[in-house]
Amino acid sequence: MTASNLAAAPSASMPALDLAAPAVLQVRGLEKSFKKRQVLKGLDWSVPSGRVVGLLGRNGAGKTTLLRCLLGLSPIDGGSIELFGDPMLEPGGDRMHRVGFVPQTFDLFPWMKVRAYLDFTAAFYARWDATLVDRLLNEWELDAKQKIGELSQGQRQKLAIVRAIAPDPDLLVLDEPVASLDPQARRAFMGELLALMRAPGKTVIFSTHITADLERADADIALLRDGRIQFTRPLAELRESLRRVVFTRAEGWSHAPVVAGALKSHVQGEQAVLLIENPLLDSLHAFADRENASLRVETPTLEDLFVELA
Numbered sequence: 001m002t003a004s005n006l007a008a009a010p011s012a013s014m015p016a017l018d019l020a021a022p023a024v025l026q027v028r029g030l031e032k033s034f035k036k037r038q039v040l041k042g043l044d045w046s047v048p049s050g051r052v053v054g055l056l057g058r059n060g061a062g063k064t065t066l067l068r069c070l071l072g073l074s075p076i077d078g079g080s081i082e083l084f085g086d087p088m089l090e091p092g093g094d095r096m097h098r099v100g101f102v103p104q105t106f107d108l109f110p111w112m113k114v115r116a117y118l119d120f121t122a123a124f125y126a127r128w129d130a131t132l133v134d135r136l137l138n139e140w141e142l143d144a145k146q147k148i149g150e151l152s153q154g155q156r157q158k159l160a161i162v163r164a165i166a167p168d169p170d171l172l173v174l175d176e177p178v179a180s181l182d183p184q185a186r187r188a189f190m191g192e193l194l195a196l197m198r199a200p201g202k203t204v205i206f207s208t209h210i211t212a213d214l215e216r217a218d219a220d221i222a223l224l225r226d227g228r229i230q231f232t233r234p235l236a237e238l239r240e241s242l243r244r245v246v247f248t249r250a251e252g253w254s255h256a257p258v259v260a261g262a263l264k265s266h267v268q269g270e271q272a273v274l275l276i277e278n279p280l281l282d283s284l285h286a287f288a289d290r291e292n293a294s295l296r297v298e299t300p301t302l303e304d305l306f307v308e309l310a
């Protein structure tokens with residue numbers, strides 16, 4: 001059997017994102033190591049303006065490291081980063097008025113009260129939406145008079161989000177922004193985020209393990225694996241094109257069938273399981289008949305995709 005007789009449309013034909021849109025972020029050959037551990041291995045990434053991008057990757061894949069490097073918060077060992085078309089060499093500068101960042105943990109200024117902290121932060125920004133701040137404090141039940149050190153982890157995360165959104169950033173970067181939020185707050189947050197950021201020219205990049213949030217956001221999915229971004233594609237497009245294909249036969253499989261367009265395959269007892277891009281169903285059925293196997297073709301959930309690909 002040859003690869004081509006089972007399926008067509010190899011990965012190289014994957015339609016790309018709209019690259020005509022100006023890139024907010026252009027990363028080339030990014031390298032980053034901690035001592036001998038190389039975390040980012042010549043990573044290339046282009047994020048067009050106006051997208052909501054979910055950064056997926058396993059624990060330790062390097063998501064936090066990447067986000068920190070992008071914003072100049074962590075020095076890089078090689079490659080280049082352009083933010084809004086200019087080289088990113090260090091944090092700060094005028095450009096930072098256009099960027100909001102929500103770190104994974106927020107433990108600054110524990111002695112400050114919420115209101116004082118927000119007023120203090122507002123002074124650094126050219127734009128600051130005080131009306132939005134008051135509305136979010138109210139809706140997210142944050143007490144302006146409470147000290148930050150007395151807030152729960154989830155409340156701190158909400159505060160960090162308010163602080164990041166208030167300057168009306170053009171690029172919002174969030175590192176697992178909803179990990180500490182309860183489902184209600186998560187839903188409200190995602191709604192708020194999308195309402196604010198689904199405006200022309202606004203871009204959001206957020207890392208998460210919660211695939212339901214990516215679905216709610218109808219985000220583009222960027223997969224970080226082996227120190228590189230493997231792809232960045234709209235979720236709807238992934239759903240449309242990827243299928244989980246299961247061949248089953250009693251005598252099992254010595255190895256998984258070789259199929260063009262297969263992104264991943266493994267053998268599990270009687271089953272050979274493949275994740276295939278744009279499978280040709282007639283060819284798959286013919287192969288199953290020849291091999292005396294049954295065939296099942298499923299549309300994977302995003303969680304399935306994450307488990308298979310990450």
Ligand SMILES: Nc1ncnc2c1ncn2[C@@H]1O[C@H](COP(=O)(O)OP(=O)(O)OP(=O)(O)O)[C@@H](O)[C@H]1O
Pocket residue numbers: 034037039057058059060061062063064065066
């Ligand atoms: N300051 C540091 N010093 C040494 N090693 C580090 C440092 N920061 C991160 N690492 C290592 O770099 C790798 C990537 O870590 P990173 O936190 O970026 O992963 P992640 O994808 O964000 O993980 P998670 O999903 O668990 O948050 C890990 O192996 C981690 O141990």
